[in-house]
Amino acid sequence: MDEELVTLASLAATTVVKAAAGDLWGRAKELAGRVLRRPGAEGEIEPIRAELVAAGESGDKEVGLRVAQELTERFQQALLADRAVVEVLLRELAALRETAGTTVTMTVNGDPATVVQANQLTGLVINHAPRPSTG
Template identity: 40%
Template sequence: MEEQLAVLAATAADSVVSSLSTDAWARVKELVVGVWRRHRPGEEAAAESATDAALDVLRDSPSEEEECRLVEAWQERFRALLDAEPAARQALDALVDELAAERAEQAEQAERAEQGDDAPAQRIDMHAEAKDGGTVYQAGRDMHVKPA
């Protein structure tokens, strides 16, 4: 296997296992199963079962040894996926990027909590459409609109 793909498989495995032990485990599972759904639909159920099993291990016996074993197992799964479907590279890159962003957001929230700011940061997705001369105002928090 190409060295870059081996590194990607290792990085993805480490990202998945470390993220499964956080509050974002449901999102991690969704992302992992999504990769298989797109690239190996016949193996989607196995990926979901493997994610559930890893989550159970991390909840029941969260030792460093178990985490290492899980990372190795996921690395092999990702290598096999990349061997079978080289196009999955982009999906794994996206998975790693998204999990890194999630961890950064959690670290930022923890830092704010340490500084006494108890209001957790939230991700807000807003969509709006103005028709017939209408006006749309959107804000993630406070907004003051002065009439025209």
């Protein structure tokens, strides 16, 4: 088997496993469904999330490793069966990475302030009264 396909399948499986605990699960499940390309594939992936979440709560790291290996094997089979799936998988992984973005945590203490956190702003105007001098 091509080393690139093994790496790609492993990356996809790891992405699905990591997404199980977060907000990207829906996208990861769609990715798995598109790669496996058969009716009901997304439904087959859903129980994996419950298993991974339960394992995370109990601290069982072996479950994540086992599930990632099982998914890697399933994805490898899909990639070998249809090379067109490679392009689908590459697009889906890129979209998932773009969706994941970056997490920024800010804490504002002290003076009242206006804080804006956004991906893209156009024409933002913030009006506020000047602060009284404390001198």
